[in-house]
Amino acid sequence: MLNNNSSEKRNNAAIEEAAQWFVRMSNQPASVVLQQSFQQWLDDCPLNSQAYQQTERLWQDLHAPAREAARSGWHRRKKQSSFTFMPAFKWASLAASLVMLTTAGALWRDAGLLQRGFADYAAAPGSHSEFTLSDGSRVYLDGDSAINAKFNADERNIELIRGRAWFDVTRNENRPFMVTGGRAQVQVLGTAFAVELEPDVTKVTVERGLVAVHASDFVDSINLQAGQSASVSQNQIAYIDGNDTEISLAWKRGLIMMNQTPLKTVLEELSKYSSGRIILHDKSLENLPVSGVFQTKNPDAVFDALRSTLKLTVVRVPGLMTIIYR
Incomplete structure (x- = not known):
């Protein structure tokens, strides 16, 4: 052995x-x-x-x-540099080209870089951010997540730009608290809940209290109480049956919990905690079921499990990309 x-x-x-x-x-x-x-x-x-x-x-x-x-x-080691005279406009052109090239490479490795950079609050992949808003409400941003906040005397508005966030809202009946994410609008007075942006849907999970979930594309809305979740897509707004709040909010406790979860979903989850782009070379593996509990601060443990349990090959180029294939 x-x-x-x-x-x-x-x-x-x-x-x-x-x-x-x-x-x-x-x-x-x-x-x-x-x-x-x-x-x-x-x-x-x-x-x-x-x-x-x-x-x-x-x-x-x-x-x-x-x-x-x-x-x-x-991959390059630092080399000795030598100064060569070059007209100012050529230096400017060269500098601009280098900036464009560096920026393109950075955006390829980290698709959320610009969104986070221009947001009011953000957390980079592999990290999280906890803070208190001006009204006393607490926010937890997961890795690769970003929000904008706009408060005034009459209302408190949050826009979830990327990723997912958990809110513990300070109750104020005169200033409704509204979170917009994708096609979903969530309105509360005082409660704790999470909003998560996924490729095709926005998920809302209530930990405590009551929220009203609206959809921007149609009139329908639903109310959620503690332990309930809903999804909002282009076609519908619906309750998520069989929801387990402990699993849905595991990320807030620093855990990745998977129970026969499709590999594609697992890799989307890992992208929040691992630097560089993750590439699944063989698309036929997207629905391969994965189970286990891992710590978000140790994504390498998930890659090790993919190697040992599913016999997948995982090639990592540090800071740049991870390629997975069989």
Whole structure:
């Protein structure tokens, strides 16, 4: 058993190193020193050559990530620089190009960067934020989440721009508290609840009290009490049957809880806690069921579980991307 574990670790290490070498060698022209180092790595172990060939086949279907990885420069060591005279307009043009390239790479790795950057309150992937608003209401923002707040004498308005947020609202009957997220509008006086933006729906879960959920596209609305959840989509607003508040709000306690959850949903969840883009290479794996309980501060444990339990290959390029395939 120990020998099998050791062999698997060596194989995983070879695959991750192969991904890094592929990125380095894609950044042409490769220097003589780099080519020699690459050949030395190939010759060090038969696993390295096999892993590199496997990586080449895989990344033929991932041209955009490969190009972006090569351009990002994450793999380069700092080099000695030399000053060469260049007219001011050329320096400006070069600087602008570098800014555009750097920005494009950053946005590719982190799609929510701009939304969070222009929001009133935000939490980056892999973190969370807890704070108190001017009216005394408390807010918990999960990873890769952002809100705007607009308060006046008559009302308190929150816009959920990205991700999900939990609110513990200070009661004030003269100033309704309204949260807008996607197509959903949630109105409360004093209660604790969460609003979550998903690709096609907005979910609302009530922990304490009572809220009214409206939909911007139609007149229908529903009331939710403690322990209930609802979803708002383009076509309908509906209660979520069999909802378990403990599971729905596990993220607020720093947990990822999965019970036969489709792999696609699991990876969307992981993107809130892991840096870089997560790519599922084989779309036929999207509905593969995953179960387990993990800590949000340790997303690597989920990737390890995908390797050991589901026998998936997980290739990580630190800070840039994670590729999953079988």
